[in-house]
Amino acid sequence: MKGIFSGGCLCGYVRYEHTGDPGGANYCHCPDCRRTTGSAFSIGVRARVDALRIISGHVKAYTKIADSGNEITREFCPECGSPLFTRSPAHPEFVYIKAGSLDDPALVKTVCQIWTEMAVPWARIDNRLTTYPRGRLTAPEKKPQ
Numbered sequence: 001m002k003g004i005f006s007g008g009c010l011c012g013y014v015r016y017e018h019t020g021d022p023g024g025a026n027y028c029h030c031p032d033c034r035r036t037t038g039s040a041f042s043i044g045v046r047a048r049v050d051a052l053r054i055i056s057g058h059v060k061a062y063t064k065i066a067d068s069g070n071e072i073t074r075e076f077c078p079e080c081g082s083p084l085f086t087r088s089p090a091h092p093e094f095v096y097i098k099a100g101s102l103d104d105p106a107l108v109k110t111v112c113q114i115w116t117e118m119a120v121p122w123a124r125i126d127n128r129l130t131t132y133p134r135g136r137l138t139a140p141e142k143k144p145q
Helices: 031-037
Strands: 004-008 015-019 025-028 042-048 052-056 060-065 071-076 083-087 094-098 110-114 130-132
Touching: 031 042, 031 071, 042 083
Parallel strands: 025 110, 110 130
Antiparallel strands: 004 015, 015 052, 025 042, 042 094, 060 071, 071 083, 083 094
């Protein structure tokens, strides 16, 4: 039987649930993610679009072209502004759920870091993770032996 995990925004207006286990998560260091989170990076948990259901409220969306050249849509609560989801037409089968919106953050299993060439110098993350200087379509950085 597949698990179900849930989450929502700060004010409780938007609530969602996802049927199935969460996929791998990544840290993104790009300037857009920093601005949308107000922090050093964003953590997105990959999930299947067809398994995500908004059970209360609705989201507002903002779309722009990212540094990758791909269109990215960020979805957030229209009441409190909490970031909730990121979607891209390049990967329509997936939605990236903001890790901070999960009811049980222990479910998050990070697998990599992306856009590390843009990372701020004052926030460090586990150096054992695979890192990509730009998006995941670039070669990962070599780790010192």
